[in-house]
Amino acid sequence: MNKQDKWNERYLRNDSSVAKELTPSIVLKNHASFLPQQGKALDLACGLGANALFLAEAGLITSAWDSSDVAISRLEKVALKRQINLSSQVRDVCLRPPEENSFDVIVVSFFLHRPLFPELIAALKLNGVLFYQTFVVAGPNSKGPRNPNYRLNSKELLLLTKPLKVLYYAEPNTSLKENEALADQALLIAQKVGR
Numbered sequence: 614m615n616k617q618d619k620w621n622e623r624y625l626r627n628d629s630s631v632a633k634e635l636t637p638s639i640v641l642k643n644h645a646s647f648l649p650q651q652g653k654a655l656d657l658a659c660g661l662g663a664n665a666l667f668l669a670e671a672g673l674i675t676s677a678w679d680s681s682d683v684a685i686s687r688l689e690k691v692a693l694k695r696q697i698n699l700s701s702q703v704r705d706v707c708l709r710p711p712e713e714n715s716f717d718v719i720v721v722s723f724f725l726h727r728p729l730f731p732e733l734i735a736a737l738k739l740n741g742v743l744f745y746q747t748f749v750v751a752g753p754n755s756k757g758p759r760n761p762n763y764r765l766n767s768k769e770l771l772l773l774t775k776p777l778k779v780l781y782y783a784e785p786n787t788s789l790k791e792n793e794a795l796a797d798q799a800l801l802i803a804q805k806v807g808r
């Protein structure tokens with residue numbers, strides 16, 4: 614089974630891990646004040662597209678890309694039902710990353726492909742903002758993928774996005790009750806600024 618079939622199967626199975634994808638990522642929802650009032654936004658590797666729906670409702674011209682046709686078709690149905698206008702695409706973002714200088718906002722949650730970072734940064738317009746949230750390496754009982762290729766090292770997100778200006782960064786202290794949902798995750802908001 615190739616990777617895309619695996620994701621499609623997951624979205625068809627629709628278990629509790631998929632249900633979590635129906636809400637926008639915390640990095641976006643809790644820090645929406647960093648969004649511009651207008652412009653073009655991309656939810657990259659969007660899955661069911663909760664971030665894309667949020668961005669479109671915030672008034673941005675929104676694209677949502679994912680390699681799973683099952684996820685994209687589910688997103689399209691939800692967008693239609695809620696009368697939310699967005700442009701969705703079945704697209705392998707590793708093979709076809711966003712074009713240079715094309716988005717004011719890029720959101721990535723729970724997807725990691727390290728070689729893509731230079732392209733993500735190039736795809737931001739001047740003053741464009743990247744919202745990123747995904748797992749960092751952690752103990753054997755932590756949630757999320759086991760494969761280290763899909764988990765950041767601590768503070769690695771800061772290195773991968775070094776040309777950008779950090780507006781917000783957190784690896785929440787999960788011993789605090791209010792941070793439980795963010796166990797073993799890194800959250801970043803960073804902006805492309807002029808020299």
Ligand SMILES: C[S@@+](CC[C@H](N)C(=O)[O-])C[C@H]1O[C@@H](n2cnc3c(N)ncnc32)[C@H](O)[C@@H]1O
Nearest residue numbers: 620634658659660679680681705706707722723
């Ligand atoms: C864990 S899900 C996260 C989905 C969504 N971003 C969220 O936070 O709910 C990872 C997503 O990445 C997508 N994906 C994996 N490899 C991809 C690729 N090369 N290009 C586009 N999407 C990809 C999968 O289909 C899946 O929807």
